[in-house]
């Protein structure tokens with residue numbers, strides 16, 4: 001009998017799960033969202049995939065990153081072949097480093113990655129100046145260049161995943177009323193909205209910050225909090241820009257400059273925590289500080305106009321590492337795929353593949 005899967009949340013994580021499950025041709029899949037796809041945290045993300053260049057070298061954190069970076073190139077090729085090409089910057093990521101000691105750590109990371117078949121290069125100041133004259137390298141010791149990491153536009157990615165999932169038979173229902181879970185014993189029997197009931201053999205909760213409300217009435221309450229991020233789209237007049245064929249994402253102390261082509265850039269992001277009362281609001285000074293930092297290492301941006309300024313809330317788990325990827329305690333058929341905090345775009349493919357593994361071999365589910 002075909003097993004029925006209901007996925008709650010159509011951000012990049014839910015969309016990736018729907019897509020990967022749909023390829024298995026074993027499940028009857030429905031994805032529900034109370035809003036529109038990619039309008040949550042995903043809609044604010046820069047889509048920088050810091051996988052190989054990340055400092056994680058072992059455990060789940062590295063396994064998920066490695067799995068995503070192995071899957072991403074194939075995934076983009078599959079989506080393009082299905083008529084859904086996703087805009088991305090394939091030039092790699094250059095992470096600038098201020099201190100010489102950090103550069104030595106970079107060299108150790110390069111050796112570790114090389115041993116498992118990944119490429120990284122450690123560049124001194126002169127090499128950066130030569131390879132990337134658009135970068136102001138005066139105050140840095142050098143950088144690590146990762147040719148296999150890249151940037152992908154999160155909203156088109158999510159929409160492409162959903163479009164192809166739908167072609168593969170996934171039922172998509174957006175703008176639904178807050179879904180209620182009907183459970184019996186250790187199983188969720190169905191998800192009920194004002195419009196319809198969706199019986200399920202598996203329930204996947206991938207609703208980002210909305211996962212909190214969904215699990216509130218269940219045995220294990222999730223603890224997730226928002227961390228706000230502000231970002232900008234900037235435009236430099238093409239007359240002012242010296243054309244560069246090599247335009248990697250450049251990152252320095254958590255500020256990313258993402259070249260989009262045609263003089264357009266994304267710059268971000270702030271990291272803003274709620275105050276003691278749990279309130280969170282955009283801090284203009286922090287946003288300006290991000291812009292100033294970006295201009296300092298990417299000087300052409302000084303002449304840029306701000307085309308767009310936005311913010312979003314990252315779902316951050318409290319008291320456990322991101323993401324929350326496990327079976328919900330007390331239930332046999334509810335899986336949590338949420339709380340991806342700052343790396344949800346990066347980790348979406350690996351999250352989706354883990355869910356596929358678990359649905360194919362439920363004895364392997366981590367609780």
Ligand SMILES: Cc1cc2nc3c(=O)[nH]c(=O)nc-3n(C[C@H](O)[C@H](O)[C@H](O)COP(=O)(O)OP(=O)(O)OC[C@H]3O[C@@H](n4cnc5c(N)ncnc54)[C@H](O)[C@@H]3O)c2cc1C
Pocket residue numbers: 008009010011012013014032033034035036037038039040041042043044045046047048049178179206207208209210211213214228229230231268269270311312313314315337338339340341342343344345346347
């Ligand atoms: C400024 C900024 C920059 C970022 N940059 C990056 C980056 O460069 N790289 C990276 O990897 N990550 C980045 N992130 C983090 C990334 O955006 C998140 O980790 C990721 O989008 C989480 O995806 P998600 O699908 O879990 O959640 P969301 O995108 O929030 O999607 C959750 C969905 O669930 C729906 N929903 C809510 N409640 C319910 C309910 N009860 N029932 C059904 N549906 C529901 C919502 O409508 C929403 O569509 C950034 C985030 C921000 C804010």
